[in-house]
C-alpha cells in the first residue's frame with residue numbers, strides 16, 4: 001500500500017499493492033494496522049456503502065454537520081471524478097478542493113477525513129462506488145453544497161449538465177453552508 005499526498009495535506013490517495021496472476025488479481029482493500037502506520041490515522045469504520053450510477057450522474061457535495069464522516073472511497077466498476085472540499089473554517093485550505101479519477105482500472109482510493117464535503121461525477125457508462133465511513137449515516141445532519149459553486153470552482157469533467165438528485169439541485173452555496181470550526 002502506498003500513500004500519495006495531495007494539495008490538501010489531510011486528503012490522501014491510497015494505492016493498494018495489487019497481486020496479479022493468471023487467475024486475475026488480489027489486493028487488500030483495507031487493513032487497519034497498515035492504514036494507521038502509513039497515514040497516522042487509526043480509523044474505526046462503522047459503515048460500508050455501495051452505490052451504482054450511470055454516466056453524468058453527480059452525487060454531492062455532501063457532508064454531515066454533526067456526526068461528521070471520514071470516508072475511504074473507491075470504484076470497483078467504471079470510473080468517476082472524485083472531489084473532496086475542505087469546509088473547516090479554520091483551515092488554511094478552507095474552500096479548496098482536491099479532484100482525481102478513481103476507477104476499477106487504477107484501483108486508487110481516496111481518504112477524506114471529517115471536515116470535508118465529498119462528491120463525484122461518473123465518467124464511464126456506469127460506475128459502482130464503494131466507501132467506508134467513520135460514523136453512521138444521520139439524515140438529519142446531512143447537508144449539501146452546490147457542485148458548481150464558483151467560490152469552489154471545481155473543474156468537473158462533464159459532458160453537458162449533470163444528473164442530480166432533488167437534494168443536490170437545491171444545495172446551498174459554500175458561503176451559506178454550515179461549516180466545521
Ligand SMILES: Cc1cn([C@H]2C[C@H](O)[C@@H](COP(=O)(O)OP(=O)(O)O[C@H]3O[C@H](C)C(=O)[C@H](O)[C@H]3O)O2)c(=O)[nH]c1=O
Pocket residue numbers: 049051059060062063118119120137165
Ligand atoms: C448516504 C445514505 C443514504 N441512504 C439512503 C437514503 C436514500 O433513500 C438513498 C439514496 O441516498 P442519497 O440520494 O443521499 O445517496 P447519495 O446521493 O449517493 O449520497 C451520498 O453521496 C455522497 C457521494 C457521499 O459522500 C455521501 O456518503 C452520501 O451523501 O439511500 C442510506 O440508507 N444510508 C446512507 O448512508
